[in-house]
Amino acid sequence: MSEKIVNIRPVPPPHPILAASTVHDVKISINDQIATMFQENKLSDLKRFMTKRQCLNACNTGLIYAFHCFQSAGILTTTIATGYNIRELIWVGVGLNVISTLIHVFENVNKSISTKLMKDIQNIRDDKYVDEGTIVDDTKDEKKSGSAEGGA
Secondary structure (H helix, E strand, C coil): CCCCCCCCCCCCCCCHHHHHHHHHHHHHHHHHHHHHHHHHHHHHHHHHHHHHHHHHHHHHHHHHHHHHHHHHHHHHHHHHHHHCCCHHHHHHHHHHHHHHHHHHHHHHHHHHHHHHHHHHHHHHHCCCCCCCCCCCCCCCCHHHHCCCCCCC
C-alpha cells in the first residue's frame, strides 16, 4: 500500500494588533449585552410595577366603598339596637365595625405598597433605580419567604 505524505504547514501566531482588537471587541460585546440585560430588567420591572399599581388602585377603590358601607351599616345597626335594647343586634353592629376596620387596614397596606411602587417607577424614570425591593417581588424563592422580612 502506498502512503501519501501530506505536508501540514504550521499555523502562524495571530498578529498582536488583530488579537488585541478581537479581545477588545469581545469585551465591548459583553458590556453591551450586560447593559442590554439591565435595560430589559428595568423595562420589565417598570411594566410589572405599573400593572401592580393599577391593580392596587382599582382594588383600593372597591375597598374604600366597602369600608364606608360596612362602617355606616355598623354604626346604624349599633345605634338602632341600642335604642330598642336588642343586645344580639348590638353585636352584629360591632361585628360590622370590626369588618370595616379590617377593610381599612387592607386599604392602608395597599396604599403603602402603591406608594413604594410609585417611588420605584420614579427612580426608573430618573435612572436612579436599584433593584433590591422585596415588598412586591412575587418571584422570590420559596425558601426566602419563610424568613423574617421588614414590614411595609
